[in-house]
Amino acid sequence: MAIPNVRIPSRQLYIDGEWREPVKKNRIPIISPATEEIIGEIPAATEEDVDIAVEAARRALARDDWGSTTGAQRAKYLRAIAAKILERKSELAKLESLDCGKTLFEAAWDMDDVAASFEYYADLAEALDSKRKTPVDLHLDSFKTYVLREPLGVVGLITPWNYPLLMATWKVAPALAAGCAAILKPSELASITCLELGEICREVGLPPGALNILTGLGPEAGAPLVSHPHVDKIAFTGSGATGVKIMTAAAQLVKPVTLELGGKSPIVVFDDIDNLDLAVEWTLFGCFANAGQVCSATSRLILQESIASEFLERLLLWIKNIKISDPLEEDCKLGPIVSSGQYEKVLKFISKAKDEGATILCGGERPQHMKKGYYVQPTIITDVNTSMEIWKEEVFGPVLCVKTFKTEEEAIELANDTKYGLASAIMSKDVERCERFTKAFQTGIIWFNCSQPTFTQLPWGGRKRSGFGRDLGEWNISKCFLVLKWPQI
Ligand SMILES: NC(=O)C1=CN([C@@H]2O[C@H](COP(=O)(O)OP(=O)(O)OC[C@H]3O[C@@H](n4cnc5c(N)ncnc54)[C@H](O)[C@@H]3O)[C@@H](O)[C@H]2O)C=CC1
Ligand SMILES: C[N+](C)(C)CCCC(=O)O
Numbered sequence: 072m073a074i075p076n077v078r079i080p081s082r083q084l085y086i087d088g089e090w091r092e093p094v095k096k097n098r099i100p101i102i103s104p105a106t107e108e109i110i111g112e113i114p115a116a117t118e119e120d121v122d123i124a125v126e127a128a129r130r131a132l133a134r135d136d137w138g139s140t141t142g143a144q145r146a147k148y149l150r151a152i153a154a155k156i157l158e159r160k161s162e163l164a165k166l167e168s169l170d171c172g173k174t175l176f177e178a179a180w181d182m183d184d185v186a187a188s189f190e191y192y193a194d195l196a197e198a199l200d201s202k203r204k205t206p207v208d209l210h211l212d213s214f215k216t217y218v219l220r221e222p223l224g225v226v227g228l229i230t231p232w233n234y235p236l237l238m239a240t241w242k243v244a245p246a247l248a249a250g251c252a253a254i255l256k257p258s259e260l261a262s263i264t265c266l267e268l269g270e271i272c273r274e275v276g277l278p279p280g281a282l283n284i285l286t287g288l289g290p291e292a293g294a295p296l297v298s299h300p301h302v303d304k305i306a307f308t309g310s311g312a313t314g315v316k317i318m319t320a321a322a323q324l325v326k327p328v329t330l331e332l333g334g335k336s337p338i339v340v341f342d343d344i345d346n347l348d349l350a351v352e353w354t355l356f357g358c359f360a361n362a363g364q365v366c367s368a369t370s371r372l373i374l375q376e377s378i379a380s381e382f383l384e385r386l387l388l389w390i391k392n393i394k395i396s397d398p399l400e401e402d403c404k405l406g407p408i409v410s411s412g413q414y415e416k417v418l419k420f421i422s423k424a425k426d427e428g429a430t431i432l433c434g435g436e437r438p439q440h441m442k443k444g445y446y447v448q449p450t451i452i453t454d455v456n457t458s459m460e461i462w463k464e465e466v467f468g469p470v471l472c473v474k475t476f477k478t479e480e481e482a483i484e485l486a487n488d489t490k491y492g493l494a495s496a497i498m499s500k501d502v503e504r505c506e507r508f509t510k511a512f513q514t515g516i517i518w519f520n521c522s523q524p525t526f527t528q529l530p531w532g533g534r535k536r537s538g539f540g541r542d543l544g545e546w547n548i549s550k551c552f553l554v555l556k557w558p559q560i
């Protein structure tokens with residue numbers, strides 16, 4: 072087994088530019104998903120700490136060193152953060168891999184994406200300065216008017232464990248770019264790198280209170296943030312059930328929320344593809360990357376009947392090449408599931424599918440050679456019908472379910488047969504058909520002949536029960552004020 076040569080820093084909550092012990096002094100153990108051992112601990116914030124952090128954030132907005140900055144000044148901080156991330160890239164990647172079990176290769180990739188996101192939002196912060204005050208010509212002598220773009224205020228950012236630092240960055244970077252003060256509540260299952268972001272902010276001299284990081288449990292640290300009267304907006308990525316709780320609590324204060332709630336995304340493969348192996352590779356990547364713990368995972372394979380048996384045969388051949396090992400080991404392709412709870416949940420989905428009459432074509436168990444850790448074999452399930460749980464519910468593990476179709480209409484119906492609407496993919500060489508699917512797919516993200524590529528410049532978010540609002544791209548975090556002048560008085 073690989074021995075990680077990395078020390079897990081012991082941190083407190085990051086509040087008002089300082090490390091601060093939680094008021095109740097509670098801590099949560101960090102459990103390695105690869106070894107099931109306790110490898111450290113994180114501070115556990117409660118309502119009392121949320122109050123202190125919200126105060127610090129409000130003070131930051133009221134102070135000139137944050138509240139009166141230009142976008143160009145904020146961009147300097149964002150670029151300095153990006154540089155530090157790259158400087159510490161290999162260490163941060165190891166920490167992330169230790170914490171959530173993703174392969175070291177994927178973790179390093181994520182750190183590049185993190186740095187690139189901070190750089191991108193630095194560009195947008197600079198561009199914001201010329202857009203801050205936009206005159207609107209009313210073609211009238213009497214009225215003069217302009218529209219102001221201002222930061223929203225204090226924003227609460229609640230994020231999941233599957234891409235710990237990247238999902239935090241998708242929300243932190245635009246919030247800071249817009250000039251908001253932010254409170255980040257990462258997942259209790261993977262908070263190490265988010266706490267290191269606090270250290271990086273301290274090192275680059277980000278003004279105190281501009282970003283506060285409260286680790287802790289959802290109901291104890293996340294819920295008080297949502298129902299705090301001085302938090303102006305909540306941006307959330309995570310499960311549908313928690314999303315509903317957050318929206319319900321926020322509604323009591325008429326507080327805006329954006330929700331990114333995962334999905335059960337389809338990948339539709341037509342028989343006209345020339346390169347079967349490439350399609351197989353995208354199918355595997357689309358469902359098994361990050362051990363399937365991806366909100367946009369294309370976990371429903373919808374396969375044209377005429378190529379079904381050949382395609383499945385190739386899938387089975389390729390799947391043998393997926394190396395399952397400690398995620399820090401070189402060439403590891405599939406690491407463990409994040410936690411024992413999530414591991415049990417994935418195995419339960421598989422056994423329920425069996426009970427309901429589906430066939431486990433491959434996998435379905437823990438790999439024999441892994442004695443410890445929350446590992447699940449890459450699993451393909453066939454003989455699925457649309458009333459089965461495995462077809463309907465998000466597994467968040469390495470589990471692909473398969474259905475076949477004859478006609479394009481049938482494929483569309485199966486693709487949209489879900490309450491979710493985050494992403495979808497189509498594999499076909501017929502360009503016109505692909506275009507037809509852009510209209511047919513009821514999702515926020517559509518991939519042609521690939522699955523999962525994501526770019527910071529492009530909006531990311533869902534339709535239907537996958538939520539609303541968009542991460543990435545031009546943020547929706549600043550708000551407009553209208554100023555209308557009547558000059559003669
Ligand atoms: N869409 C996505 O990217 C993700 C989806 N999931 C799905 O969610 C399932 C459960 O995973 P969890 O880690 O329990 O997800 P979760 O949705 O409960 O956790 C996400 C974040 O919300 C916080 N949270 C939990 N309860 C809260 C509350 N009442 N108020 C405010 N914040 C709260 C958590 O502490 C964490 O920071 C997974 O099995 C998976 O299906 C999980 C993670 C990411
Ligand atoms: C597209 N990807 C894989 C980089 C990130 C997906 C985000 C998510 O799972 O919430």
Ligand code: NA
Pocket residue numbers: 101102103104169170171259260261262409
């Ligand atoms: Na962890």
